[in-house]
Amino acid sequence: MAKHLTKRSENYSQWYNELVVKADLAETSAVRGAMVIKPYGYAIWEKMKEQLDKMFKETGHSNAYFPMFIPKSFFSKEASHVDGFAKECAVVTHYRLKNDENGKIVVDESAKLEEELIVRPTSETIIWHTYKNWIQSYRDLPLLINQWANVVRWEMRTRLFLRTSEFLWQEGHTAHATKEEAITETEQMINIYAEFAEKWMAMPVIKGTKTDSERFAGALETYTIEALMQDGKALQSGTSHFLGQNFAKAFDVKFATKEGTQEYVWASSWGVSTRLMGALIMAHSDDNGLILPPKLAPIQVVIVPIFKGEEQLKEISEKVDIIIDKLKAKGISVKYDDRDTQKPGFKFAEYELKGVPIRLAIGKRDLENNNIELARRDTYEKKIYSQDGIENVIEDLLNEIQENIYKKALDFREETTTIVDNLDDFKAAIEKGGFVSAHWDGTEESEQKIKEITKATIRCIPIKNILEDGDCIYSGNKSTQRVLFAKAY
């Protein structure tokens, strides 16, 4: 392991790449664009999953699992959907290999599939095909299903967690009797994502809707949560789509109403992915490594003994065991690193790199005074405490750290958000980084031109927007509200 990370100020994307690998979160694999998520990284993902899954179930959703392969013909049933995904699909064409005359393994051309299978880039089509058989009556609605799965999108340029050709995610697919109910569901889920981002990831987000050009392929409305990274670029961190009756019509999913009429069902779909890992890393971490919010840290407290010889270690361990028991009783995850193969300084640096929120150090001089040293990852602050009652100090401090890193990220976002009223100011603000709030005339043409000139896209039309009259920064035409622009990942 190299001693130091590239500094964020020197090269932000290099810092990110190094951090992901050095903190043991993930690495590249033998397959182009696909990553190996390592145990420490996966442990964080599991924590995210656990909380999200709980929130989904509390709002009435059930988990199910649908096939990874989708018959090619399914894709042509919803026109805009296929347009959106066709260019990045992996396709299975054969089902057998054989040895050729040189002893090499080759595809057996005689084992060609009648109909090619698409490796799912998202599951709307296979799920709606299935829903046709599940839904007959208004009594079958609403249907609230989520699946945890992997999907494949053959991206040209990939980056660990942020954009990989295969990624893990959850996708919710719901069916409702009315439009209003489907919209309520769509909004409920974006609110859950926002709550998760802010309370668990300690990452402030802006909720809003996407413009026509940025909307999900096949959706009537896409809600998004947009987060700001430390380099001033925005990251779309979760989306919830109101699909109208598009998929119901494409897959002929009708239900009998109370009145006995036949109607198409209304749909939503919503997802977050392992991209959240990238967001988590970039939102908080610093030049010495990860900074994890306590609620998602696999290890919340690490204890490093400082000792000479086995006798001393034994003495320290006796005290540490008492503290570990008290912490565990409070549901705090704790690791005691009593390896004698690494020096304390090495361990300090290692746990900083891995973002462990609180570190305790205990040595001979602490034993004499019944003390223990506590260091915070987020502020680097070090303080000596009595061993008695340290578990209460830690419990409070974990909450304080969670709040502190949220506040820090929120302050950063507010400092780097600019309100502008003309194109020159807009260009300067985008160049500086961060969100830029500006008037837009609502046309795709203006949106496109602004993107060409500045590389900034409309991240969202914020839900909490206040309507106000203004002039579009590009066209000068009348506008009724400001929208949020930024350069994005």
Next chain:
RNA sequence: CGGGGUGUGGCCCAGUCCGGUUAAGGCACCUGCUUUGGGAGCAGGGGAUCGCAAGUUCGAAUCUUGCCACCCCGACCA
């Protein structure tokens, strides 16, 4: 997919232009001793068909051709 760059033990890399005994160094790893309150020191040791495949040559990490992978910049994206 277009432009540029790079591939040498697990990692970082020297050597490649100008072909010639055993491919150099650092990190990591193994053994031993001394160490341990912010990334330890010394001594010894193991590990490489030089990205892959052909070709040129008495001889290829080095030259030629093709392929592959990765990185940066564009177009695309959860």
